Amino acid sequence: MKTAVIVFPGSNCDRDLAVAIETITGTAPVMLWHGETELPAGLGLIALPGGFSYGDYLRSGAMSARSSIMRAVVDAAGRGVPVLGICNGFQVLTEAGLLPGALMRNAGINFVCRDVALTVDNSQSIFTSRYDAGEAITIPVAHHDGNYFADDATLDRIEGEGRVAFRYAEAVNGSARNIAGVISDGGNVLGMMPHPERMIEAAHGGDDGRRLFEGLLEAVA
Template sequence: MAFRAAVITFPGSNCDRDMAVAIERVSGTAPIRVWHGDAHLPEDLDFIALPGGFSYGDYLRSGAMAANSPIMQSVKRRAERGVPVLGVCNGFQVLTEAGLLPGALMRNASQNFICRTVALKVENDRSLFTSGYAAGQTIDIPVAHHDGNYFADDETLDMLEGEGRVAFRYVENCNGSQRDIAGVLNAEGNVLGMMPHPERAVEQAHGGTDGLALFENAIKTLVSA
């Protein structure tokens, strides 16, 4: 059976094509493009991606309006059934606002938009998304955000640490995120939210391929399951 992925597009998404290209590059199959106003996702999906951008112009809070889009109820149901969901940048913000991941993404500590390649330390190498890396490995992934400062209360942070749900940390904290957190997993390990853009690091011509292993491992694992 062919690999079936979906990329959700909200008004203001601007990385949906990048995400679709990365998925197709690894899987050989173009993902289904789903509009935020659709009420239902296609059946038999293997993978769902929420891309970066500025959904609804980042009004209210980044990701807050997108989290209440009709399609997100379907995304939540699929995630609860174990379908892998990847949220990058604005997608990470949407996942926190929708309650699929804990915490919140606030304005960068510098109050400036940050757009550059940063070094990440791989903290968890046991998830579907991260097992293509080694724990402690440093990878270079681009960031591009104004609201990437990860915040959660101490109890939540301790829980994430204790359960091994911190996926990536910034080697040098670029936005003020608590405990240098750049990406987190849900308790079941099938939902990952991260601010850096792995889909922008799958072509050497774009500056590096350190994001490729995330897609390769997830997709190959799902295809062989």
């Protein structure tokens, strides 16, 4: 199955994400530079990595969301191609309008870099099918701008539609309703601040992130 990882100037989790995908599928993803204008045909997954693209200039993810490859990613997402954005990738997806809300500076001002407890809110999505609803998992975070914000009407809507994939089970960054990961209305785009690609084997300190990739990559195979 063909997959792609988008690489922006300042991405720093692109290799980790590629290793996670290759470990589970046996095939390395195509690494696509942000200046490209077209995606390879037949992609089963487009993944946007963590990092500090464009130095977080203007707003985290703002410049990357307007890069030429993102026009192609938005088109592909509209056709139903699965898109996974992690950390800076989540920020890029909100800035590109593929997901509602925005990621603001952490409420406690500090950069937060540690393992955090999450709850799987929705186990029915292509991203979370290998988890149980309500399951507690541990995944690391590493971000300065992870404080999820949306107006109350939007929060009510995404909760009502089952589009909250993960919530923090502890105080992390001030996110509205402890939201850690959000799914698009079409169900094919997930953005999340925690890093599942950093938790896929025992040597990482745990493998709670592995089933996200296993379930997703099986769903799109």
